[in-house]
Amino acid sequence: ETGVTQTPRHLVMGMTNKKSLKCEQHLGHNAMYWYKQSAKKPLELMFVYNFKEQTENNSVPSRFSPECPNSSHLFLHLHTLQPEDSALYLCASSQEWGTAFFGQGTRLTVV
Amino acid sequence: RKEVEQDPGPFNVPEGATVAFNCTYSNSASQSFFWYRQDCRKEPKLLMSVYSSGNEDGRFTAQLNRASQYISLLIRDSKLSDSATYLCVVYATNNNAGNMLTFGGGTRLMVKP
Numbered sequence: 707e708t709g710v711t712q713t714p715r716h717l718v719m720g721m722t723n724k725k726s727l728k729c730e731q732h733l734g735h736n737a738m739y740w741y742k743q744s745a746k747k748p749l750e751l752m753f754v755y756n757f758k759e760q761t762e763n764n765s766v767p768s769r770f771s772p773e774c775p776n777s778s779h780l781f782l783h784l785h786t787l788q789p790e791d792s793a794l795y796l797c798a799s800s801q802e803w804g805t806a807f808f809g810q811g812t813r814l815t816v817v
Numbered sequence: 818r819k820e821v822e823q824d825p826g827p828f829n830v831p832e833g834a835t836v837a838f839n840c841t842y843s844n845s846a847s848q849s850f851f852w853y854r855q856d857c858r859k860e861p862k863l864l865m866s867v868y869s870s871g872n873e874d875g876r877f878t879a880q881l882n883r884a885s886q887y888i889s890l891l892i893r894d895s896k897l898s899d900s901a902t903y904l905c906v907v908y909a910t911n912n913n914a915g916n917m918l919t920f921g922g923g924t925r926l927m928v929k930p
Contacts, residue, residue, distance in 0.1 A: 761917075805866065
């Protein structure tokens with residue numbers, strides 16, 4: 707256990723559905739990240755939050771909408787996704803010196 | 818140019834071999850450096866931090882060359898269980914973006930019996 711919890715672990719959704727991914731950390735970290743990892747591809751940074759403020763949006767389509775209500779929680783709201791959005795979505799958190807801990811990820815399948 | 822570059826491999830080595838991975842980074846203001854390990858279909862996990870003086874953890878040795886903006890990882894006496902993707906990670910504080918972790922694309926290692 708790294709102290710970063712993601713739910714759900716697996717999600718299958720239709721292209722017209724709306725769903726949300728949740729990430730929670732109680733490590734006292736002030737930065738949280740969403741990454742996407744497609745099959746056999748490197749990690750792609752999606753969003754960064756520092757002290758609850760979004761500081762990076764890496765040209766992510768608007769069908770992905772992040773929310774950071776407090777420094778311990780991070781959400782990724784999904785709507786009208788495409789099959790190519792099927793991937794492993796990883797949340798991570800880090801403190802000032804950078805050591806990051808990852809959640810176990812949500813494996814998303816869009817049908 | 819990518820901010821953090823790694824040779825994707827795969828590196829296919831026999832058990833007991835010594836293997837080295839390299840990584841270069843472009844942001845000269847980078848402050849912290851790490852190696853992560855990612856097993857297939859799992860999340861990345863911290864393997865070790867990398868310090869300017871170099872550091873060792875059992876069979877693993879990490880080196881940092883700030884002047885050349887280069888990081889390395891050496892694995893001695895490779896085990897089958899070392900088969901994984903090794904990710905080079907660089908951390909910087911950007912005045913605009915705050916804390917930023919940047920991952921390399923990873924180097925895949927396959928250790929064969």
